[in-house]
Ligand code: ADP
């Protein structure tokens with residue numbers, strides 16, 4: 001079995017060929033330019049590879065309604081050249097194999113639940129805290145889409161009373177997760193790139209306060225069994241213990257379950273970095289193949 005996987009990102013595209021055991025046989029990357037410039041590189045990589053199916057794990061927002069003629073179109077992205085671009089259609093028309101599309105973060109959640117930090121679980125939330133904040137949710141083994149797809153980065157939060165800012169940097173919302181806790185929002189608040197802030201900077205207490213609120217929401221709304229926090233900002237190692245401590249405080253002893261007793265396991269880093277997108281894409285391809 002040969003599965004094609006495309007991880008479509010705002011800065012780069014990652015393409016891979018994987019076998020049925022999800023081993024990466026071949027992979028490459030190219031920079032994300034306009035669709036006219038980028039798609040030939042992507043299609044060239046996959047053409048002639050005798051693929052059984054292709055999975056696309058893409059930045060969003062993306063149309064995931066399989067009954068829509070616009071399925072797999074990028075929708076209202078600020079990357080104007082990609083707005084309304086028919087990514088799925090372009091791939092299928094050229095490669096002529098079954099293809100399934102999902103968000104990059106849903107694909108990562110699927111990969112982590114199959115082989116990584118949420119192995120053997122049917123419920124997990126995968127969050128990336130980087131230039132933006134996005135999340136993918138696996139519920140009872142299904143990747144959640146709902147009406148569009150969840151936008152974990154834009155859930156509203158309570159402001160920390162010591163936050164020097166009264167609003168986040170999201171152009172749409174005064175106090176949302178991405179506006180308050182993404183890498184650029186940390187830089188905006190402290191005037192220094194997030195990766196240059198030292199471990200003892202109070203930035204990390206604020207950051208943990210905001211990410212712990214996300215965790216409370218995930219536990220109270222969908223009762224997820226694992227919260228996987230990845231992305232560049234999570235490279236700051238003081239964050240995990242601080243988030244778990246704040247989360248425990250915020251839960252207030254209300255939830256009773258052995259998993260809550262073990263926050264180190266419940267709130268954890270990804271296990272498949274940097275391959276979760278590529279493996280997730282191939283798992284989507286496998287699902288596409290199996291449903292034909
Ligand atoms: P992207 O979201 O663009 O895919 P990343 O997930 O790598 O990229 O996130 C980039 C963000 O992560 C930047 O804002 C950067 O400052 C921040 N970052 C990278 N390394 C660290 C680190 N060690 N500590 C804190 N923040 C970091």
Ligand code: ZN
Nearest residue numbers: 154170173176
């Ligand atoms: Zn927002």
